[in-house]
Amino acid sequence: MNAALPSELVDLAIPATAEVVAVAMSGGVDSSVVAALMQEQRRTVIGLTMQLWNQRRLPTLQSAGPAQHRCCSIDDVYDAKRVAQHLDFPHYVVNFEDQFESRVIRPFVDQYLSGRTPIACTHCNTDIKFDPLLRMARQIGAARLATGHYARIRKNGSTGRWELLRARDESKDQSYFLWGLTQEQLSNSEFPLGELTKEEVRAVARRVNLPVAEKPESMELCFVPSGNYVQFIHAYASEQNMSRTSAGGDIVTEDGEILAHHDGVHHFTIGQRKGLGFSTGKALYVLSIDAQTNRVVVGEDQSLHKTTCEVANVNWVSCEMPTAPLRTRVKIRHKHESALGTVEALDATTVRVVFDTPQRAITAGQAAVLYDADRVLAGGWIR
């Protein structure tokens, strides 16, 4: 073979010396700014946008007319492409619909049907963004994957461990959703927005004239753009013939007195007050949900406060699993002001948390995340 021939392909290959970074682009401001920042660091950027869920998949949820302007929609993909074109780097849409359905959607629906209140975003981070997407990034020649998460990663010089930290901008902090990351996932990832405020991010977007600089933030789950979880769960569960979809049951007091009937435990979450479907003289809240008996127990606010919970599937992030009980702060939902408690290992992946003071609405399916100041020590699922 003529040795001079393959020049065309070699010329175009990304220089091996440049640090190539893949940027996970949703089409929103945050991840678009990540791409701009990476370029300003003179990194070679490859944009990747995930196709996760076909909005046409559940026809009963469709409204007439063109697709809504939401995550996972064609509009967002086009926005990501416009940003890539504006900043002039290659961009691809990668299809993880199968993985997203089996690892995020199905567990999400299944958990609701089991009377729990799941967090889809955590599963998506651990099992999609930092799994097949990260692998895709590395397969196409990127050294690392950068995302628009508000959190920080740093390597601890003395322990050699990769640590996960809260974002500098606490109001935007997303570390609560990232506790599932392994050392390998952390070592191959970058969160360039961790040191910035949202305003600073918008300022970068305006400075480099990003076409999405003024785009509003999406607040809902990407696969339920309407925000109506119950409707989504109904549609998906019936399409998939998942059990317990229509099993109604009783709403009872702590003493077992039947107050009303309900249409399925997935309508409820712990601490919920509105939408119980009946009213008594006093304010009542959902205290517990028993999917086995389809009973929803309601009571007064004070009964919602509990001191202990068990946490399963624990992943130790910034430190090894401690051998002695640990005094630390624990956050039991995204918007929870973390509370001090004692954490004791029950086995290799389960811990018990005993709070110093009772906490309101500790909810099965949510995550308990352990913080030492800014550091995420560990996280797991509340049982």
Add this chain to the structure above:
Amino acid sequence: MPSRIYLDYNATTPVDPAVLESMLPFFSGQFGNAASIHTTGQRAHSAVETAREQVAALINAHPQEIIFTSGGTESDNHAIFGMINPTNYADTNLISTVIEHEAVLNTCQALAARGVTVAYLAANRDGQIDPQHLRDLVHDLPNTSLVSVMHANNELGTVQPLEEIGHIASEADVYFHTDAVQSAGKLPIDVNALRVDLLSLSAHKIYGPKGVGALYIRSGTPLRQFLFGGHHQRGFRPGTENVAGIVGFGKAAELAAASLEHDATRISALRDDLERGLLQRIPQSRVNAATAPRTPNTTNILFPGVDGEALLIALDLKGLSCSTGSACSSGAVEPSHVLTAIGLTPAEARSSLRFSLGRHTTRQEIDAVLLAIPQAVEHLREISPNYPKEMSSSN
């Protein structure tokens, strides 16, 4: 400036310089509306009719049996919708295949949603349908309005036994449509030898412009009108003719007819070298539908243990354009219905790439990709979680 290597001619082709030249006068100078009565219009009309003759000649049809359309998709839609009685969907049968292009498949599905019974012929491991199956179906489904079987498959290049299918259809007195978008210019087409009643063509697959196609309608075929409007193209396909595009299509058809044999010989030799070279250099790789009759330019290769989407992107970043099954509206890769229809597992379908060569493909380019692809595959297999597992199970 480095040039890219393009091995995706089944997706589209560059407009031939002679085609472009033929089109240019019809944008500003000869801008007339082919339906106008005056001289300006007559000139455009005459150019359109010349193109009609050129396109007809490519498939041995009469010019009056050709209507120009906006492309292959419109031609397929018109051919299929146009043969189905819209007042009696429930008593209508339609026969097609599982490996059709979406332009045919989704048209069939749209009709199925309205009550038409659609039967799909299966394809074997080599992407071929069984004519005996068709014989049985037209016998079992007496109210069959149309049989639609593609000529060459876009993903595999496999060619269906159209003569035999045409024979069966005509014996059963059933109309026969073929999507010949991927075979035109690559294989000789004679509508009489194939006994086809309706045939779809697209200009941009044969070095013509995008946005122009044609539908061949055998004289006497009771095809219904599909679009309604003015009196262009005898009122049967209204809409002001895309004169420049149609002229370019005509020129492209003329060039295709002239260079078909030469192109086929040269391109198939390069394709065979590419195939052989990749199979030699990449362990466990194999050609999908290898032993079927295929268009000279297409090869679809399975690289076990490799994520085809990642390979496609990795190769694109190196400057090589090729393709996986089909892309959805967002641009993401969708699992190929064709590859799974011929018996590949979803994992195998996801590990397959299509390379389609063309008139401008050179020996140097093939030599270059024979270095680049094995390298990329090896890299992907090194970091693939699937490769060792799949290997041990296949050994």
